[in-house]
Amino acid sequence: MKRLLITGAAGNLGRLARARLGHLADVLRLSDIADLDPAGPGEEVVNCDLADADAVHDLVQDCDGILHLGGVSVERPWDQIQRGNITGVYNLYEAARAHGLPRILYASSNHAIGYYRQDEVIDTTAPQKPDGLYGVSKCFGEAMASLYHSKFGQETALIRIGSCFEKPRDRRMLATWLSPDDFVRLVECVFRVPMLGCPIIWGVSDNDEGWWNTETARLIGWRPKDNSETFRAEIEAAAPCPPKDAPESVYQGGKFIAEPIYKD
Numbered sequence: 001m002k003r004l005l006i007t008g009a010a011g012n013l014g015r016l017a018r019a020r021l022g023h024l025a026d027v028l029r030l031s032d033i034a035d036l037d038p039a040g041p042g043e044e045v046v047n048c049d050l051a052d053a054d055a056v057h058d059l060v061q062d063c064d065g066i067l068h069l070g071g072v073s074v075e076r077p078w079d080q081i082q083r084g085n086i087t088g089v090y091n092l093y094e095a096a097r098a099h100g101l102p103r104i105l106y107a108s109s110n111h112a113i114g115y116y117r118q119d120e121v122i123d124t125t126a127p128q129k130p131d132g133l134y135g136v137s138k139c140f141g142e143a144m145a146s147l148y149h150s151k152f153g154q155e156t157a158l159i160r161i162g163s164c165f166e167k168p169r170d171r172r173m174l175a176t177w178l179s180p181d182d183f184v185r186l187v188e189c190v191f192r193v194p195m196l197g198c199p200i201i202w203g204v205s206d207n208d209e210g211w212w213n214t215e216t217a218r219l220i221g222w223r224p225k226d227n228s229e230t231f232r233a234e235i236e237a238a239a240p241c242p243p244k245d246a247p248e249s250v251y252q253g254g255k256f257i258a259e260p261i262y263k264d
C-alpha cells in the first residue's frame with residue numbers, strides 16, 4: 001500500500017510498529033498527541049489529538065490503511081477516556097468514511113471481556129463484559145466498527161489484544177501474552193488478506209495456558225508461533241503466587257477488576 005497511518009505511534013506498540021512495519025507501505029504516517037522522533041526516510045510525522053475532528057479528518061486523508069493504536073490504554077477518569085477512545089474513535093471512523101474507507105486495525109482489548117472468569121473459555125461470540133471504563137470504551141470501538149461495516153462496508157480487524165510486551169510480566173500474562181513478533185505478523189496478515197470484513201480476533205500468542213478460543217485468527221491466515229511457557233519458570237520464581245480469591249487470580253481482566261472509577 002502507499003500510505004499506512006499509525007496512531008498512538010509514540011506508545012509501546014506504536015514504537016514497535018514504527019520500527020518493524022515500514023515494509024507494509026511506501027510511507028508510514030506516524031501520529032500521536034505526544035511528541036514523536038523526527039520523520040526518517042519513508043515517514044511522515046503528524047502531531048494530532050484524536051479528539052480534534054478537523055485534525056483527524058486531515059490526518060486520515062491519502063491513507064490506504066490505519067493501524068489504530070492511539071488512545072488511553074489503561075483505566076483513567078472518564079473525561080480522558082471519552083476524549084481519546086470515544087470521541088477519538090468516532091472522529092477516526094468519520095474521517096475514514098470521508099476518505100474512501102481505508103482498512104483499519106482497531107486495537108481492542110481483553111478488558112472488553114475482563115469480567116469473565118479464568119476458569120471459562122470464551123469465543124468471540126461471548127457477550128462483552130468490560131471490567132472498567134477503559135473496557136467500556138473498547139466495547140464502544142468494537143460497536144463503531146460493526147456499525148460502519150454494516151452501513152458503509154468499512155473493513156476493520158477488531159484485535160482483542162491480551163498483553164503485548166517483550167515478555168510476560170506476571171502469572172496472568174502467561175495466559176494473555178502476545179509476543180512482539182506475533183504482533184508484527186498479525187498486523188501483516190490484517191493488511192495483506194484480500195477480504196477482511198469485520199472479525200474479532202484474539203491478539204494472543206500460542207500459549208499453553210489460555211482462556212480464548214482463537215479460531216477466528218484463521219480468517220486472516222495468522223498463526224501465532226510464540227509461547228509464554230518459555231518464561232514460566234522465570235515468572236513463577238520472581239512473583240509470589242497471588243491469593244486464589246484475588247481478582248488477578250479469578251477474572252480474565254486481572255488487576256483491572258480492582259480499579260475504582262477514577263474521578264481525577
Ligand code: NAI
Nearest residue numbers: 008010011012013033050070071073084107109161163164
Ligand atoms: P500506550 O499507552 O503505550 O500508547 C497509546 C498512545 O496513544 C500514547 O502514545 C498516547 O500518547 C496516545 N494517545 C492517548 N490519547 C490520545 C489522544 N487523545 N490523541 C492522540 N493520541 C493519544 O499503549 P500501548 O501499549 O502502545 O497500546 C496501544 C493500543 O493497544 C491501545 O489502544 C491499547 O488500548 C491497546 N492495547 C494494548 C495492549 C498491550 O498489551 N500493550 C493490550 C490491549 C490493548
Ligand code: 15L
Nearest residue numbers: 073074109110111162163176
Ligand atoms: C490492556 O488493555 C492495556 O493496554 C495493557 O497496558 C495491559 O495492561 C493489558 O491490557 C493487559 O491486560 O495485560
